[in-house]
Every structure is written in C-alpha cells, then in structure tokens.
Amino acid sequence: MPAFRFALRWLPPLLMLLPAAARANDLLRLYRLAQQRDTVLQAAQYQRDAAIEARPQALAQWLPLLSGNASTERERLTEPAAEFGITPQESATLPSLGSGLPGCELANTVTVGCDVNYTTYGLTLTQTLWSFQSYSQLKEADSQAASAEATYRSAQQDLVVRVAQAYFAVLQAQDLLTTFTDERAAYATLLKQSQGREQTGVGSASDVKQAQAYYDQSAQNLISAQNGLDDARLALDEIIGAPAGHIAPLREQIPLAAPDPVSADAWVASARSDNPAIRAAELSTDAAQHDIGVQRGRGLPTLSLTGQELYATAPSVLGGHHGLDTVGVYFNWPLFQGGAVASAVRQSRALYREDEANLESLRRQTEQQTRTAYLNIVTGIRSINAAGRAVDSARAAVEAAQRDIEFDVGNEYALLGYQGLYYSAVYTYAAARYAYLNNVLLLKQQAGRLGEQDVAAIDALLVTGGG
Numbered sequence: 001m002p003a004f005r006f007a008l009r010w011l012p013p014l015l016m017l018l019p020a021a022a023r024a025n026d027l028l029r030l031y032r033l034a035q036q037r038d039t040v041l042q043a044a045q046y047q048r049d050a051a052i053e054a055r056p057q058a059l060a061q062w063l064p065l066l067s068g069n070a071s072t073e074r075e076r077l078t079e080p081a082a083e084f085g086i087t088p089q090e091s092a093t094l095p096s097l098g099s100g101l102p103g104c105e106l107a108n109t110v111t112v113g114c115d116v117n118y119t120t121y122g123l124t125l126t127q128t129l130w131s132f133q134s135y136s137q138l139k140e141a142d143s144q145a146a147s148a149e150a151t152y153r154s155a156q157q158d159l160v161v162r163v164a165q166a167y168f169a170v171l172q173a174q175d176l177l178t179t180f181t182d183e184r185a186a187y188a189t190l191l192k193q194s195q196g197r198e199q200t201g202v203g204s205a206s207d208v209k210q211a212q213a214y215y216d217q218s219a220q221n222l223i224s225a226q227n228g229l230d231d232a233r234l235a236l237d238e239i240i241g242a243p244a245g246h247i248a249p250l251r252e253q254i255p256l257a258a259p260d261p262v263s264a265d266a267w268v269a270s271a272r273s274d275n276p277a278i279r280a281a282e283l284s285t286d287a288a289q290h291d292i293g294v295q296r297g298r299g300l301p302t303l304s305l306t307g308q309e310l311y312a313t314a315p316s317v318l319g320g321h322h323g324l325d326t327v328g329v330y331f332n333w334p335l336f337q338g339g340a341v342a343s344a345v346r347q348s349r350a351l352y353r354e355d356e357a358n359l360e361s362l363r364r365q366t367e368q369q370t371r372t373a374y375l376n377i378v379t380g381i382r383s384i385n386a387a388g389r390a391v392d393s394a395r396a397a398v399e400a401a402q403r404d405i406e407f408d409v410g411n412e413y414a415l416l417g418y419q420g421l422y423y424s425a426v427y428t429y430a431a432a433r434y435a436y437l438n439n440v441l442l443l444k445q446q447a448g449r450l451g452e453q454d455v456a457a458i459d460a461l462l463v464t465g466g467g
Contacts, residue, residue, distance in 0.1 A: 026248040028459040037241030044155035051148030058141035061134040070121035122310035133297025140290035147283035154276035157450040166236040168434040173229035175430040184218035207412040248462040264374040274448030288352040299341035301333040373443035380436035387429035394422035
C-alpha cells in the first residue's frame with residue numbers, strides 16, 4: 001500500500017516534537033469541541049450502538065433458553081358416586097359427603113360434583129441444535145455490526161471535513177468583508193480626491209459621479225458581506241454547539257504540497273479498499289445476502305433439545321401431588337405457510353440486488369470524487385500561484401493609474417476599474433487557498449486516511465493566537 005504523507009509533510013520537525021495541547025490552535029480546538037457536541041456525530045454513534053446489538057440478539061438463539069411456568073386452576077368434576085365408593089342405597093340416605101371429600105357434594109343419587117384447585121409449576125430448558133434460520137441470522141448480524149462500525153468511522157471522518165469547511169467558510173467570509181471594507185475606504189478616498197479636483201477645475205463632474213457610483217455600490221456589498229459572515233459563523237456554531245469565538249486566520253505563506261503518491265490511480269485504489277463508506281456498504285450488502293438465508297430458513301426444519309421439570313399439587317381425586325420430568329429431541333418442519341416464505345425470499349433477494357446496485361453506484365461516485373479532489377489539488381496549486389501573480393499585477397496597475405492621475409495623464413474612472421480588479425484578485429487568492437486545503441482533506445477522506453492528525457497539520461498553518 002502506498003504511503004500518504006500530506007499531513008506529516010506540513011508539520012515542521014520542531015512542531016512535531018511538541019505536545020498536541022501546546023500546538024492546538026483555533027481549528028483543532030473547535031474540532032475537539034465538535035467531537036463532544038456535534039449532534040450528527042452523536043446520532044451516528046447511537047445508531048452504531050443500536051446496530052451492533054443485532055449480534056448478541058442473534059447469538060442468543062443458539063444459547064440455552066430457560067423459562068419458568070406456573071398455573072392454578074379451579075375445576076368442576078362430576079363423577080359417578082361409585083367412584084367414591086358410595087352405593088346407591090347410601091347416597092339416598094346421605095344429604096352430603098361430609099368432611100371426607102371437602103369441596104364435593106352429591107349432585108344426585110348417582111353422581112358426585114367436586115370443586116377442586118389444580119396447581120402446577122415447573123422449569124423448561126430448551127437448546128437449539130440446528131436452525132438454518134438462526135445460523136443465517138447470526139451471519140447477518142455479524143455483517144450488520146461491522147457495517148455499523150464502518151459507518152461510524154465514516155461519520156468521524158466526515159466531521160473533520162465539515163468542521164474544516166465551516167472554519168474556512170468563516171475565514172473566507174471575513175476576507176470578503178475585509179476586501180469590501182478596504183474597497184469602500186479606497187473608493188471614499190478616490191471620491192474625495194475627485195471632488196477636490198473638480199473644485200480646483202482640474203477634474204470633471206463626470207469623474208465625481210463615477211466615483212460616487214462605485215462608492216455607493218460598495219455599501220451594499222459591505223452589507224451582504226456582513227450577512228454572509230454572520231451566516232458562516234452560525235453554521236460553524238451549529239456544528240460545535242457553542243459560539244466559536246476567535247477564528248485564527250491562515251498564515252500569509254503556506255506550503256503547497258502535491259499529492260503523494262502522485263498517481264490518481266493509487267488514491268482510487270486506496271479509496272476502494274479503505275473508504276469506510278464503501279466498506280459499510282459492502283458489509284450491508286453481505287448482510288442483505290444473509291437475510292435471504294434467514295427468510296429461506298423460516299421454511300426449513302429445526303432441531304432442538306428440551307428438558308422439563310414439572311410439579312403439580314391436586315386433591316387425591318385428581319391424582320394427588322406428583323412430579324413429571326421429561327427430556328427429548330424435537331424436530332419441527334413447517335411444511336406450508338400460505339406462500340409467505342417464498343414471498344419473503346423473493347423480497348429479500350430483490351433488496352439484496354438493490355444493495356448491490358447502490359454499492360456499485362457508491363464505488364463509482366467515490367472514484368469520481370477521489371479523482372476530482374486529486375485534480376483540484378493539482379490545479380489548485382497552479383490557481384494559487386496564478387492568483388498571487390494576479391494580485392501583484394493588479395496592485396501594480398493601481399499604482400500606475402494613481403501616478404497617471406498625479407501627472408494628469410489619466411482619469412479616476414481607470415483607477416476605479418483597476419482598484420476593482422485588485423480587490424477581486426485579493427479575494428480570489430484567499431478563496432483559492434481555502435479550496436486547496438479543503439480538497440486535501442476531501443482526498444484523504446475518500447482514501448479513508450483522514451483523522452485528527454490532518455486537522456493538526458492544517459491547524460499549524462494558522463496564525464498563532466491570531467497574531
């Protein structure tokens with residue numbers, strides 16, 4: 001398996017020797033907070049905990065089953081008087097049976113009626129010897145439990161991406177707000193200069209109106225940017241379950257490392273074998289295949305060993321007190337259930353085919369996303385470099401336009417345009433850096449290699465303490 005060394009290549013050697021707590025900056029701090037408070041991750045954990053209980057429940061069908069039972073009944077018996085040793089001559093002279101047979105009385109000259117209590121209690125022990133249905137359920141439960149664990153690992157990796165994306169969204173919104181704030185200040189200065197030039201007769205009224213239009217438009221941009229920042233912060237607060245507080249910005253210079261290994265196919269191979277979402281889907285498909293056996297087993301024979309100890313208390317007319325111990329092997333074969341078993345098998349087989357199709361779709365989607373993230377990293381490096389050159393060029397154009405105005409060979413309208421290009425280039429440069437880091441995390445997520453160490457690697461690229 002090729003090595004994947006994004007995170008380690010970012011960490012300076014000295015930084016790697018420091019304790020994790022000492023290195024923690026705002027991104028790592030918020031990620032650890034999200035690990036404790038994110039409701040999506042909590043729901044995934046509870047879902048995992050519930051799903052893995054399928055295995056002990058399936059295993060219980062192979063363990064001895066002990067049950068206790070007890071009952072009490074009151075019965076009315078009508079027996080011939082001769083059964084009690086009473087002759088017809090005696091029954092004609094006896095108004096009742098007296099204390100010899102409590103609860104009994106003569107119904108007529110030839111029968112005796114008795115109200116008696118009959119109580120039984122005992123224990124039954126059953127051990128399944130063979131059941132194809134139970135065997136298939138145990139196999140299905142094993143796959144379900146493993147799938148639930150893989151799904152939870154996928155949710156853990158997804159939390160890394162969600163926190164980082166929300167964090168960068170705040171930084172990007174802050175950058176946009178800063179850009180529009182600086183742009184508005186520049187337009188205000190230019191508007192003041194154009195007004196002064198008009199008053200001295202050097203400039204024209206049209207220059208003032210053009211500068212005023214740019215200045216007025218910047219107010220709406222500023223309002224929209226502030227709203228965007230508020231929304232981005234709320235989205236981050238939702239994940240961590242508390243106000244995020246300080247958000248440390250990225251350093252001015254960050255290393256731009258190409259993917260290692262350099263082959264996109266290697267990353268795709270890692271995604272196919274290690275992506276937890278794919279692994280969860282594979283195990284879920286295995287569980288669906290075993291479920292076909294579960295449904296088929298409903299119509300197959302079962303073999304069980306049963307032992308029973310029973311004790312009964314009853315009047316002598318019902319045999320008196322007695323015990324009964326039994327042990328035996330029982331064979332049960334449900335031969336016909338109205339076609340329900342055959343229907344359940346067909347339904348389970350169709351669900352298995354559905355899981356197979358979904359698994360193949362997920363594999364294709366993961367491969368596409370892996371290749372996209374890989375290409376976005378490669379092109380992102382070029383985009384950042386190009387955006388940096390665009391910032392330098394736009395800054396130089398603004399300075400040249402300002403000199404032209406000073407020497408009366410240019411106008412404010414051209415300067416306004418160059419200033420717009422400059423601030424747009426500044427924002428594009430910042431956005432390209434966030435996109436690059438997001439794609440690095442996405443690529444490692446697709447490859448199934450994303451963890452807290454990657455958060456720490458990016459956290460090390462932030463301005464410490466906001467300074």
